[in-house]
Amino acid sequence: MKKYTEIKDISNLQETIKDAISLKNNPFEFEDLGKHKTLVMLFFNASLRTRLSTEKAAKNLGMEVMILNVNDAWNLEFEDGTIMNANTSEHIKEAAQVISQYADVIAIRAFPSLTDKLKDESEFVMNSFVKYASVPIVNMESATAHPLQALADAITITELSKKAKPKVVLSWAPHPKALPQAVANSFVEMMQNMDVNLTITHPKGYELSKAITKNTPINHNQEDALKDADFVYVKNWSSYNDYGKVLSQDESWMMTKTKLGNAKFMHCLPVRRNVVVEDAVLDGEQSVVIQQANNRTFAAQIVLKQVLEKL
Amino acid sequence: MKKYTEIKDISNLQETIKDAISLKNNPFEFEDLGKHKTLVMLFFNASLRTRLSTEKAAKNLGMEVMILNVNDAWNLEFEDGTIMNANTSEHIKEAAQVISQYADVIAIRAFPSLTDKLKDESEFVMNSFVKYASVPIVNMESATAHPLQALADAITITELSKKAKPKVVLSWAPHPKALPQAVANSFVEMMQNMDVNLTITHPKGYELSKAITKNTPINHNQEDALKDADFVYVKNWSSYNDYGKVLSQDESWMMTKTKLGNAKFMHCLPVRRNVVVEDAVLDGEQSVVIQQANNRTFAAQIVLKQVLEKL
Amino acid sequence: MKKYTEIKDISNLQETIKDAISLKNNPFEFEDLGKHKTLVMLFFNASLRTRLSTEKAAKNLGMEVMILNVNDAWNLEFEDGTIMNANTSEHIKEAAQVISQYADVIAIRAFPSLTDKLKDESEFVMNSFVKYASVPIVNMESATAHPLQALADAITITELSKKAKPKVVLSWAPHPKALPQAVANSFVEMMQNMDVNLTITHPKGYELSKAITKNTPINHNQEDALKDADFVYVKNWSSYNDYGKVLSQDESWMMTKTKLGNAKFMHCLPVRRNVVVEDAVLDGEQSVVIQQANNRTFAAQIVLKQVLEKL
Numbered sequence: 001m002k003k004y005t006e007i008k009d010i011s012n013l014q015e016t017i018k019d020a021i022s023l024k025n026n027p028f029e030f031e032d033l034g035k036h037k038t039l040v041m042l043f044f045n046a047s048l049r050t051r052l053s054t055e056k057a058a059k060n061l062g063m064e065v066m067i068l069n070v071n072d073a074w075n076l077e078f079e080d081g082t083i084m085n086a087n088t089s090e091h092i093k094e095a096a097q098v099i100s101q102y103a104d105v106i107a108i109r110a111f112p113s114l115t116d117k118l119k120d121e122s123e124f125v126m127n128s129f130v131k132y133a134s135v136p137i138v139n140m141e142s143a144t145a146h147p148l149q150a151l152a153d154a155i156t157i158t159e160l161s162k163k164a165k166p167k168v169v170l171s172w173a174p175h176p177k178a179l180p181q182a183v184a185n186s187f188v189e190m191m192q193n194m195d196v197n198l199t200i201t202h203p204k205g206y207e208l209s210k211a212i213t214k215n216t217p218i219n220h221n222q223e224d225a226l227k228d229a230d231f232v233y234v235k236n237w238s239s240y241n242d243y244g245k246v247l248s249q250d251e252s253w254m255m256t257k258t259k260l261g262n263a264k265f266m267h268c269l270p271v272r273r274n275v276v277v278e279d280a281v282l283d284g285e286q287s288v289v290i291q292q293a294n295n296r297t298f299a300a301q302i303v304l305k306q307v308l309e310k311l
Numbered sequence: 312m313k314k315y316t317e318i319k320d321i322s323n324l325q326e327t328i329k330d331a332i333s334l335k336n337n338p339f340e341f342e343d344l345g346k347h348k349t350l351v352m353l354f355f356n357a358s359l360r361t362r363l364s365t366e367k368a369a370k371n372l373g374m375e376v377m378i379l380n381v382n383d384a385w386n387l388e389f390e391d392g393t394i395m396n397a398n399t400s401e402h403i404k405e406a407a408q409v410i411s412q413y414a415d416v417i418a419i420r421a422f423p424s425l426t427d428k429l430k431d432e433s434e435f436v437m438n439s440f441v442k443y444a445s446v447p448i449v450n451m452e453s454a455t456a457h458p459l460q461a462l463a464d465a466i467t468i469t470e471l472s473k474k475a476k477p478k479v480v481l482s483w484a485p486h487p488k489a490l491p492q493a494v495a496n497s498f499v500e501m502m503q504n505m506d507v508n509l510t511i512t513h514p515k516g517y518e519l520s521k522a523i524t525k526n527t528p529i530n531h532n533q534e535d536a537l538k539d540a541d542f543v544y545v546k547n548w549s550s551y552n553d554y555g556k557v558l559s560q561d562e563s564w565m566m567t568k569t570k571l572g573n574a575k576f577m578h579c580l581p582v583r584r585n586v587v588v589e590d591a592v593l594d595g596e597q598s599v600v601i602q603q604a605n606n607r608t609f610a611a612q613i614v615l616k617q618v619l620e621k622l
Numbered sequence: 623m624k625k626y627t628e629i630k631d632i633s634n635l636q637e638t639i640k641d642a643i644s645l646k647n648n649p650f651e652f653e654d655l656g657k658h659k660t661l662v663m664l665f666f667n668a669s670l671r672t673r674l675s676t677e678k679a680a681k682n683l684g685m686e687v688m689i690l691n692v693n694d695a696w697n698l699e700f701e702d703g704t705i706m707n708a709n710t711s712e713h714i715k716e717a718a719q720v721i722s723q724y725a726d727v728i729a730i731r732a733f734p735s736l737t738d739k740l741k742d743e744s745e746f747v748m749n750s751f752v753k754y755a756s757v758p759i760v761n762m763e764s765a766t767a768h769p770l771q772a773l774a775d776a777i778t779i780t781e782l783s784k785k786a787k788p789k790v791v792l793s794w795a796p797h798p799k800a801l802p803q804a805v806a807n808s809f810v811e812m813m814q815n816m817d818v819n820l821t822i823t824h825p826k827g828y829e830l831s832k833a834i835t836k837n838t839p840i841n842h843n844q845e846d847a848l849k850d851a852d853f854v855y856v857k858n859w860s861s862y863n864d865y866g867k868v869l870s871q872d873e874s875w876m877m878t879k880t881k882l883g884n885a886k887f888m889h890c891l892p893v894r895r896n897v898v899v900e901d902a903v904l905d906g907e908q909s910v911v912i913q914q915a916n917n918r919t920f921a922a923q924i925v926l927k928q929v930l931e932k933l
Contacts, residue, residue: 046383046384046385052379052413056375056413068674072668084896085897088894090670090892097912098916176397269409272395272400273388274395275395279391294409297413357696359696359717359720360720363725370660583707584706590703593713
């Protein structure tokens, strides 16, 4: 693997998932692979799970880890040809080349503005690092994608699935703040590569990008969509069409134990209780969110392993 | 040791102190014990000594250390049943379970509000982690206790004591800010378990919780209390009864070389010079504050060692 | 080496540079030297390159690294005899002695005020640590000096120089903010110790301290100064005489490809494009800024190596 910034960077998904599950049983098996190799983790935004699980994954492989909150240093310039006499102190061209010399792999988290759709969709932070860095880039959630989360989700579904082609439903939920589409996007793309039956349900106006959903069925009737589901992935996102807007906080879209039926409940966390999902679901036996979070380590570890093997 | 959130988690104090002093002479003796084990340090509040000494202790034992300033990420919810549509993004139930999967031990620092006595005394942060985490919890100073500091203090007194039952005085001192009772509480509880003669002195109104002091003598006359002391532990705390209030900044309670007599001077640091204690004491040979701070490493190390041995 | 806070702490520059270049070819050769040794990095100011390169250097030598942003903890007091009843919580005397017990080497970054010249020139942060710490101090940029940068610069010039006594020009450049003289000072002092022909060029009013420049030629005509240069080091600094002031933002002082001639372009980074230097220079083959930044690792590593050898 030469980088992991998007789902399609995985060449063999089934084998990757199998290898991740194997790492989970023996996390230190490849602890010599990362010897004398350094992961630099760059955070443009806050993180708990991604930070800890990715750091843990790297250390399981024997890597050194250096963590930098970029905003604690200074603002980077991403535009070409700018006269940098205002708020930016360093151009991405220099920053990416320089950091590449201290790192064998660079992992980056950079959220979208949710105000400038074109700029967000250009993935200028992630893609500028891909362009100017001389080492592999790993996406720890970008403007439009969260591929490490999606890989952890795929691992979790593989571990738990009891049938050949499980029904998986991605269900929108209300939230007081405008959130990115990144998790939903990557989950949809990942499921499209799995042997599952995927349905998306959300209120009208919450359509994800057509470039992502393609011909995945969308159902605006949540109850109907959830019928006979094996896995229900709940997530809020802000509007893609009316970009970054909160169009609805309709409480009737909150996930409940009744609606869930016999399905497993999935969420990437953090989750707002009794807004996105009721306590009864999270505290019940059908919730697999803790297992999902644990799989973040092994998703990151299998990606770093494949990246290290290509260095 | 299954956790170390309060003094009474130590089962054999004398042996623990002896082992800590032995670690000080040979800090890397157990460097294989922590192999493949991770300490996650969670800071809800700033730290210098506790941060560095605990990180050092873990590394001396061969552990990996991951440090997270929780407030840099987001606010945690600690109440049950809340509709989380306001300022909190993640419930402690999820956070504690998730972090447990990335950690073999979790160490936590979380100061009191000093405004809500009942809530502070409930130790809701520390106790919620104890309740929901699946790995041992170590207290790096909580609302009402600082047991790692108290253990370092006990080690220091043991190293320096020249008599069978030394006289130890805890003396309140003035301070411009309202400070927690945590250090004083844990010091009192620790001394109650040591073979020492403990007296507490403070202005009226500064009584610590009766549940802590029990039948330890309290003397409002500082000069009288200090007579023939072998160790004088100076510390400010805000009022417990008039909760969190600064009732006095009476400069006459500042510790001086004259008052100190022949006693050793102790303080947990940081200390405000010429407010809590005069320069002549800190710069003199009777001050043992630097040795105390050094013992923070070995207090943390013996605790982590005992925790690792029970995993 | 007992410390590295100023250029003159290097006893044998030629050999040090040679050894640094050798480390670059074999960075893990001395990975046992730092075993059981801890570098504590204290940041009073933000850092990207210095942080990552110094951390990397220490880890290449097998050291443990602990990083503390001092301002996240509390303000330190540096004055003697103060009544500490205001904004400072801990005196440098305690802080330096305490941190020394957790560290084998302490590295410090502390920028100048640029308002109080006497205080800045006293180097009170760096010198207080030198005075009170019991372990070696390494300067990661102080009020008036950046000796690790200067050593990286010397390594770079040595690697690239094709003639016996190359002409090196330090050329002032415009910048919207008031910047320290530290980089320029240390570069001048370092070059004075190298077998190079050094000239300084800047607008009138931007004279560096006479104590630094000594008899190094200063030319206020940039074009004339740059003639036949082999290396052009471009850097902004604020006025030393009219202390900390921005006297000019004259765009005609920006470095251009035309002005550069056949010289190599050097800058410590971060650099503001099209303010300090035009894109054509940075994107061209004469720019060696990325190589300079890479040499930061080996400058730090040779310094730490020499410090460790003297412990």
